[in-house]
Amino acid sequence: MTTLRNIKCGQTVKVVKLHGEGALKRRIMDMGITRGCEVYIRKVAPLGDPIQINVRGYELSLRKSAAEMIEVEKL
Amino acid sequence: MSIKIALTGNPNSGKTTMFNDLTGSNQYVGNWPGVTVEKKEGRLKGQKDVIITDLPGIYSLSPYTPEEIVSRNYLINEKPDAIINIVDGTNIERNLYLTTQLTEMSIPVVIALNMIDIVRKKGDNIDIEKLSQKFGCEVVETSALKGVGSEEAVSKAIALAEQKANTLPPHKFSKSVEDSLSKIASCIESIISPDLLRWYSIKLFERDQMVSEELSLDNDTKAKIESIIAECEKQLDDDSESIITNERYKYIVDAIKDCYVKKNTSRDTVSDKIDKIVTNRWLAFPVFAAVIFLVYFISVTTVGTWATDWVNDVLFGEIIPPAVEGFLESVNCADWLTSLIIDGIIGGVGAVLGFLPQMMVLFLCLSLLEDCGYMSRIAFIMDRVFRKFGLSGKSFIPIIIGTGCGVPGIMASRTIESEEDRKLTIMTTTFIPCSAKLPIISLIAGAFFPGSIWVAPSVYFIGIAAIICSGIILKKTKALSSSPAPFVMELPAYHVPRAKNVALHIWDKTKSFIKKAGTIIFLASGLVWFLSNFNWQLRMVDAPNSILANLGSIVAPVFVPLGWGTWEAAVATLTGLVAKENVVGTLGVLYGLQEVAEDGVEIWGSLQASFTALSAYSLLLFNLLCAPCFAAIGAIRREMKSAKWTLIAVGYQTVLAYAVSLCVYQFGMFFTGNGFNVFTAIAIIVLIGFIYLLVRRPYNKDGKNCSAKEVGNAALGGAKL
DSSP states (O other): OBBBGOOOOOOOOEEEOOOOOOHHHHHHHTTTOOOOOOOEEEETTTTSOOOOOOOTTEEEEEEHHHHTEEEEEEO | OOOOEEEETTTSSSSHHHHHHHHHOOOOOOOSOOOSSEEEEETTTTTTEEEEEEEEOEEESSSHHHHHHHHHHHHIIIISSEEEEEEEGGHHHHHHHHHHHGGGGSSEEEEEEEOHHHHHHHOOEOOOOHHHHTTSEEEEOBBBGBBBSSSHHHHHHHEEEEEEEOOOOOOOOOOOHHHHHHHHHHHOOOOOOOOGHHHHHHHHTTHHHHHHHHHTTTTHHHHHHHHHHHHHHHHHHHHHHHHHHHHHHHHHHHHHHHEEOOOOOOOOOOOHHHHHTTOTTTTTHHHHHHHHHHHHIIIOOOOOHHHHHIIIIIIIIHHHHHHHHHHHHHTOOOHHHHHHIIIIEEEEEHHTTHHHHHHHHHHHHHHHHHHHHHHHHHHHHHHHHHTTOOGGGGGGGHHHHHTTTTHHHGGGGGGGGHHHHHHHHHHHHSSSGGGGGGHHHHHHHHHTTTTOOHHHHHHHHHHHHHHHHHHHHTTTTTTOOOOOOOOOOEEOOOOOOOOHHHHHHHHHHHHHHHHIIIIIIIIHHHHHHHHHHHOOOOBBBGGGGHOOOOOOHHHHGGGGGGGGOOHHHHHHHTTTTTTHHHHHHHHOOOOOOSSOOTTTTTGGGHHHHOOOOOHHHHHEEEEHHHSSHHHHHHHHHHHHHHHHHHHHHHHHHHHHHHHHHHHHHEEEEEEOOOOOOOOHHHHHHHHHHHHHHHSSSSOOOSSSOOHHHHHHHHHHTTOOO
């Protein structure tokens, strides 16, 4: 399974499915990361975590532990 | 009949700016998510029967964060007559997600399409007619910042409120979801009013815990609803919460395809270009260090200090006291009253107000950083570091601000979502030396460590170590343990700080500071003056015979193990509770000099006679780490909203300060060849206890201990608490 965590910076991927449950999953979805949407991985923070992505036209940062819940496919 | 209008919208969409614009109030606005935590009310300018409520910025109406719960409870229970939904035009897709939820609540909604000036500047075009049709509510173009359109939005909202015209969402979910929703609706239609039926049905479909508890359905109905949901989930191969969220976003994407024309589709905006440098892998920390250095260079080293020195030495040194003294003499005022006014009140309040210019410069710098959007970048680059100690990147902001003054530092902790993390941050923020502690450092460093360059940095280092260790220790306690808070944070676009906003911010902070100086510090100064000038028979005496000296010598034995059990040191520490700079002032008074310079050069001699270098350093450490000044304790009380937690915080800080000073002094004595005694043994026990608290297993909410790895895994699986 490819997750957002494994994607290199500068790539654009499509969300396949969200794993996990509860508040964190809902929060990720509320922020617009839903099945089928495109996510551009902009950068990794200087210390390697969190990551910064562009989704639905804005910039969002989330930890790699959360990125691991997001299953994606390369475009 | 008054009309209630609620302002809702995403964090950072310009809600508070519009609120200020409409009500003429001066709420502070920041460029980082989460500035409004509680709701605020104000009356519409020029129309006093219209009440505007500013709800906290939210992304959704999920039941998970305090802001969202506050907002949805308000909308359901208070039922405002209309909602103005502020939608950031530059970020329309995600902003409209909340709109799809608001329109289901049977309250008329007006969309204020905000920041329209920026949208136009980018060359984009939004067809508001079509947008209005797609979302079933009126749309007004606004730019809250420039004061454009807010009034039109509010008058539309008033008109709708008067017509009682409910907004009907034109948006429908897919057929199988709609089928399930109407089945759920038929189960609960007997207990829910028809206008909220759809909202409750959707919430039950999402398995919203809060709603199902609120309705207290019987088990049969619950089971029936559960089977309806399960069937739909099976059909669509996803969980119900995801189904709803996905369909909302799908609807938005389709809807804005027709009405939103983007001119420039490139992903790299100006903000991204700035971020290429500011959060760059190699440059982020140098840039961060340079920014912090610059802030302190301006506010502590140069401009701020010049201004503060002028206020301290000239205004409260040469201008006000002689003038007041002259006046008091001319009216033949009694000596004791002159002393109270000059030494007690002007001395005490002046010592605090003296810091005002420095603080204003510091607040100017910090509010520029906040307003331009850099603070959330700090959280972004520091998160990794702070997560290791049980805190999040957002905890760093209060600490930076706390180097200026603990009070705004503590207040800045509001943006941290998790209750436990917020408490933890409040408890640790004041460990970082604030600007009022600088005089103590210069006094001790000057008198005992002349020419030393390590004393001042060591104090900051110990402050940071105290924060880190406290983070680790407290995170493992029952009350403060929590699964790591999700760090899902928007990085708002940079913008040029707005003069009005920055000025408001500085004014807001300055006002509360002056208020504090005028009340609590005013009273405390008078009290200290009284206690140090009178004996128990209420006769005026010299300080060594005063009530204060008496009380000091009762307390002093407590500090013997720390190496400074004299009543002067004890009293100085106690008066430090009023304001930390009092420690130097009190020592000055007690060692027989009325007026001492900031570094207390006049009393170095008498200090050297009473302290060793080691006991002086122990005194310094205790004063830096122990309970902060009353003003900061007041801030802790306000933010904790609990007397119990305030006591816990202050108690923890004092106990930690005592333990650290004890260990430093006793081990210092031992290693400088002063033999082993009972206190050395106690220090060893304290140290072992401290290490135990650092390395022990964290408390687990399920009632059993688990290893750090399991906690990590639980976090990965999502915070299901």
